[in-house]
Amino acid sequence: MTPVNSKKTPFTFESVEPESGLRAALGMSRADIIGEVGACNLRGRGGAGFPTGTKWNLAAAAKVKAGGTKYVVCNADEGEPGTFKDRVILSDHADMVFEGMTIGARAIGATVGILYLRSEYVYLRPHLEQVLERRRAGNLLGQDIGGLAGFSFDIHLHMGAGAYVCGEETALIESLEGHRGEPRNRPPFPVDTGFEGQPTVVNNVETFAWVVCVLSRGAHWFKSIGTEKSTGYKLFSVSGDCREPGVYEFPLGITVGELLEKVGGQGAKAVQIGGASGHCVPASEFGRRIAFEDLSTGGSIIVLGPGRDMLAVARNFMEFFVEESCGQCTPCRAGNAKLLGGVEMLQRGECSMNYLQELLALCETMQLASKCGLGQSSPNAFVSIVKHFKDEIMGRTLAH
Amino acid sequence: MLVGQQQRLQDDIRALVERFGRKRSALIPVLQELQNAHTTISDFAMQVVADELSIHPAEVYGVTSFYAFLRQESRGRFVFRLCGTISCELSGKSRVARQLENDLGIRFGETTADGRFGLEWASCLGMCDQGPALLVNDRVYTGVTPEHVHAIIDECKSTFGAHAREAVHS
Numbered sequence: 231m232t233p234v235n236s237k238k239t240p241f242t243f244e245s246v247e248p249e250s251g252l253r254a255a256l257g258m259s260r261a262d263i264i265g266e267v268g269a270c271n272l273r274g275r276g277g278a279g280f281p282t283g284t285k286w287n288l289a290a291a292a293k294v295k296a297g298g299t300k301y302v303v304c305n306a307d308e309g310e311p312g313t314f315k316d317r318v319i320l321s322d323h324a325d326m327v328f329e330g331m332t333i334g335a336r337a338i339g340a341t342v343g344i345l346y347l348r349s350e351y352v353y354l355r356p357h358l359e360q361v362l363e364r365r366r367a368g369n370l371l372g373q374d375i376g377g378l379a380g381f382s383f384d385i386h387l388h389m390g391a392g393a394y395v396c397g398e399e400t401a402l403i404e405s406l407e408g409h410r411g412e413p414r415n416r417p418p419f420p421v422d423t424g425f426e427g428q429p430t431v432v433n434n435v436e437t438f439a440w441v442v443c444v445l446s447r448g449a450h451w452f453k454s455i456g457t458e459k460s461t462g463y464k465l466f467s468v469s470g471d472c473r474e475p476g477v478y479e480f481p482l483g484i485t486v487g488e489l490l491e492k493v494g495g496q497g498a499k500a501v502q503i504g505g506a507s508g509h510c511v512p513a514s515e516f517g518r519r520i521a522f523e524d525l526s527t528g529g530s531i532i533v534l535g536p537g538r539d540m541l542a543v544a545r546n547f548m549e550f551f552v553e554e555s556c557g558q559c560t561p562c563r564a565g566n567a568k569l570l571g572g573v574e575m576l577q578r579g580e581c582s583m584n585y586l587q588e589l590l591a592l593c594e595t596m597q598l599a600s601k602c603g604l605g606q607s608s609p610n611a612f613v614s615i616v617k618h619f620k621d622e623i624m625g626r627t628l629a630h
Numbered sequence: 631m632l633v634g635q636q637q638r639l640q641d642d643i644r645a646l647v648e649r650f651g652r653k654r655s656a657l658i659p660v661l662q663e664l665q666n667a668h669t670t671i672s673d674f675a676m677q678v679v680a681d682e683l684s685i686h687p688a689e690v691y692g693v694t695s696f697y698a699f700l701r702q703e704s705r706g707r708f709v710f711r712l713c714g715t716i717s718c719e720l721s722g723k724s725r726v727a728r729q730l731e732n733d734l735g736i737r738f739g740e741t742t743a744d745g746r747f748g749l750e751w752a753s754c755l756g757m758c759d760q761g762p763a764l765l766v767n768d769r770v771y772t773g774v775t776p777e778h779v780h781a782i783i784d785e786c787k788s789t790f791g792a793h794a795r796e797a798v799h800s
Contacts, residue, residue: 231771231772231773231774231778231781231782232771232772233757233760233770233772234760234772236759236760308756309753309754309756310754311715311716311717311753311754311758312715312716312717312754312758313754313756313758314756314757314758314759316756317756348756349662349699350752350754350755350756350765351756352768353768353769353770388659389658389659389662390697390699391658391661391662391697391698391699391700392697392698392699392700392752392753393696393697393698394753394754405658406655407654407655408653408654408655408656408657408658408693409654409693410692410693410696411696411697426655467758467759468759469717469720469758469759469761470716470717470720470758471720475758475759475760476759477759502716506715506716532716532717532720532758534720538720542719543716546714546715546716546719547716549714550714550715550716550753550754553753554753556696
């Protein structure tokens with residue numbers, strides 16, 4: 231009943247000397263730090279895959295509005311079903327995350343950092359506060375950090391309150407400001423108009439940790455791993471029907487089949503990649519690569535074994551989205567409820583092919599017309615399950 | 631609500647507003663701490679918070695009703711949140727759910743008559759490799775089986791009383 235360690239492979243984070251990334255950054259100009267992060271082509275580890283160097287460059291160039299400051303925000307609202315690698319990073323490598331945030335602050339000229347921690351992880355809070363306190367005492371936060379005159383930066387924690395949508399960066403900022411977590415229109419983007427209207431960088435927990443490795447070992451090292459468009463290592467949260475679920479570090483570009491072998495998931499019927507908002511990949515496509523250019527993921531890998539009922543899987547995802555849609559825009563609010571109704575009809579064996587086609591057309595509308603990534607991606611699992619498992623889901627009888 | 635209780639609530643809210651500041655961004659931390667101390671966020675409390683932060687009470691209601699971990703109705707001293715998401719489903723959450731209902735004597739979304747236990751579903755708790763996962767206040771249990779349920783409830787009962795306030799979070 232007590233949680234066990236989820237780590238299944240060594241992490242590169244363990245072999246990087248503490249504070250070596252920050253030390254390197256303090257000896258570099260702002261432009262050079264951003265140049266290095268840009269050159270390694272590190273892309274956002276939360277799943278969206280936006281180039282971190284580009285984001286930092288935009289925030290560095292943006293002007294602070296009167297009387298304010300720039301912000302560095304760490305998105306620790308890890309809510310995607312099947313993702314738990316940020317929990318492990320924050321438990322075991324919190325220093326590295328804060329070090330990465332401090333490098334970010336130096337790069338864009340921010341003085342305030344905020345770690346937005348999901349309320350489900352409230353038990354991590356005392357540990358994180360302790361690490362922050364130690365960093366303050368060690369002059370790694372506060373005034374003239376590391377002896378660099380004029381470089382001031384501090385980090386505080388802000389607890390989420392239970393809303394998946396707050397993983398979307400503008401919803402997260404709304405929540406930080408004390409509002410409902412309803413995503414904003416973009417543009418303007420947070421790099422220009424973020425928290426309190428000021429330039430704000432929002433990056434995932436894992437992204438900040440990789441920044442430290444890049445500064446410590448150089449962009450060239452990071453680029454030598456992975457594929458051309460998806461450089462570096464990535465942490466994967468593996469769960470479901472496999473012998474060794476847990477958190478693994480693999481280079482991006484690994485195929486689904488290779489990954490299944492490493493985690494003891496051979497013989498799987500399908501793998502859900504990218505969590506509830508991701509895609510369901512059938513066994514016939516296990517040769518595909520996990521990378522931004524093929525199967526993109528924030529790290530969630532859910533293995534579905536031979537006996538699994540794909541409609542039950544689709545239903546669980548749709549129930550999740552009906553619960554977690556913020557309700558702001560109609561395609562998402564109404565669409566997800568319609569899709570859940572459709573899955574229930576399929577389970578009862580009462581869905582005509584015509585109605586199924588209508589549901590798929592609705593999915594397209596949701597993907598095109600929803601305001602944020604939640605609604606745009608919520609039909610993905612349904613669409614891929616219908617596409618690959620039509621045989622299994624049509625014409626059901628009660629025997630199922 | 632008795633005048634004494636109202637007064638105490640007002641005092642608590644004022645102290646929280648002092649601590650977190652009068653900015654709008656203080657709203658959620660104030661509501662969270664308020665709920666920790668009082669288990670719920672009542673209509674009266676929302677009105678006081680609104681007055682203190684100089685915003686409309688509808689704004690406070692809007693925020694309170696939006697977030698799953700803020701609530702207007704008490705879920706009791708011990709809030710049981712069973713992860714309902716896919717990986718926990720694959721590892722057998724349905725039977726744990728049934729046993730929780732049996733042993734607590736309530737359905738999901740309800741609170742026991744003595745105000746001790748509440749039961750709800752949670753979206754992914756981030757324990758997907760060791761499901762089914764159950765969050766009780768701020769303590770997480772993993773690999774929960776139907777047989778474990780009784781022991782977990784007993785553990786709560788044994789901390790109720792002298793140490794109960796410590797155990798109350800979120």
